[in-house]
Amino acid sequence: MNMTDNKDRTVIFDYGATLDTNGVHWYHIFARQHLLHNDFLTDEQMREAYVYGERQIAALHSIDTMHNFLDTLYIKVNLQFDYLQNKGIVKSENRCVEAIAQACYQKAKENTANVKPLLQRLNQEYKVGLVSNFYGNLDEVLKDFGIRDCFDDVIESAIVGISKPDKRLWQYALDKLQTKAQDATVIGDSYKKDIIPSKQLGCSTIWLKGQGWKDNPVNTPFADAIITDIMQVNDIL
Numbered sequence: 001m002n003m004t005d006n007k008d009r010t011v012i013f014d015y016g017a018t019l020d021t022n023g024v025h026w027y028h029i030f031a032r033q034h035l036l037h038n039d040f041l042t043d044e045q046m047r048e049a050y051v052y053g054e055r056q057i058a059a060l061h062s063i064d065t066m067h068n069f070l071d072t073l074y075i076k077v078n079l080q081f082d083y084l085q086n087k088g089i090v091k092s093e094n095r096c097v098e099a100i101a102q103a104c105y106q107k108a109k110e111n112t113a114n115v116k117p118l119l120q121r122l123n124q125e126y127k128v129g130l131v132s133n134f135y136g137n138l139d140e141v142l143k144d145f146g147i148r149d150c151f152d153d154v155i156e157s158a159i160v161g162i163s164k165p166d167k168r169l170w171q172y173a174l175d176k177l178q179t180k181a182q183d184a185t186v187i188g189d190s191y192k193k194d195i196i197p198s199k200q201l202g203c204s205t206i207w208l209k210g211q212g213w214k215d216n217p218v219n220t221p222f223a224d225a226i227i228t229d230i231m232q233v234n235d236i237l
Contacts, residue, residue, distance in 0.1 A: 010179040011122050011237060012170075012198070014188030015132035019115050019147075020069075020108040022230050023189045023210020026050075030080065033103050037096040038084075045089055046080075053079035063135040068144040069108060072137065073101040112145040115230055119150035122237060131173045131186075133157040133164050133193070153177055164193040170201055187233060196222045206236060 017025050031046045056079050057063055063072055077097045084090040122128050130151045132138055136158035142148035155173040157163040162172065174181055181202030188194025189208045199205045199222035207223035208230055209216055220226065225236055 008183060010127040010129060010174075010177050010184040012129040012131055012173060012177070012184055012186045012203075013119075014186075014190065014194045015130055015134065015138065015142075017189045017210070018187065018194075018208055018230065019119075020111050020145075021210075022111050022115075023208040023228070025189075025211060025213045027213055028211050029104055029107060030077070030100070033100040034080070036103075037099065038090055038094050041084075041089070045084065045087075049080040049083040052083040053077075056082075057135065063137055065136050066140055067135075067137045069141045070101065070105045070144075072135065072141070073104050077101045077104075109145060112147060116147055116150070118231060118233060119147055122233075123150045123152075126237070127152050127177055127179060129173055129177045130154045131164070131169060131194075164190070165197045167197040167201055170198045170203070174201070174203075185237065187230075191217055191220055191223065195220070199224075206233065 013019060017023065021029055027047065027050045030050060031043070034041055034046055053076050057075065062075050067075070074097065077100045081090060081095045081097060085092060085095065119128065128151050132155070134156045136156065138154055138156045139148060142151070142154065153176050155169065155176060157169060160169060160172055162169040170186070174184060185204040185206060186194060186198035187206045187208065189210055190212070191207055195205045195207045204224050205222060206225045206227060207220060209226050209228055227233065227236070
């Protein structure tokens with residue numbers, strides 16, 4: 001991909017599972033922590049608990065704009081345990097919300113700290129944006145992790161009212177960042193939500209191929225480059 005005239009180009013990152021987990025879907029982060037405390041849980045049970053939590057958040061608007069990421073994790077883990085307890089899978093004495101939320105938070109904090117120098121460098125050389133399916137509190141999350149200043153603009157599904165993989169969210173981001181698709185490079189962990197729609201608009205794409213919700217696709221023609229570690233962006237940009 002042509003990266004000449006860098007200051008005229010824009011780099012757009014996904015957030016969830018790209019910058020905070022280095023390509024690992026958040027389900028797997030939660031599941032590993034749940035298993036440390038309740039090792040009898042099955043993959044099916046944990047997936048159902050994860051989906052239940054996400055749906056409840058969407059239905060009840062449980063996350064406030066001022067919640068940081070630790071607050072967000074407490075809400076998510078509590079809802080996951082609500083499901084597991086209501087189904088009679090986990091007993092109340094095995095409800096380890098504090099331990100799981102804190103462990104997940106430290107994982108995200110560590111990954112975000114590791115990627116901060118990359119973001120700072122790119123922000124000096126490119127216009128940098130962020131596009132995420134998030135809950136309305138992404139600004140607070142980024143400030144908490146000390147990386148909000150790395151982005152010229154943050155586009156969040158809950159604020160815009162459009163969610164990925166809808167191409168309109170990506171087009172909205174291009175418009176807000178005042179950049180043309182052919183001058184933008186998109187970096188994300190989801191081939192379906194990040195890579196396909198942005199490529200269809202004409203952006204260059206870098207797919208962070210990690211551990212997704214399901215098995216990764218075999219054929220990936222919409223990815224101009226494929227990486228397995230977010231720091232490999234340094235080799236491309």
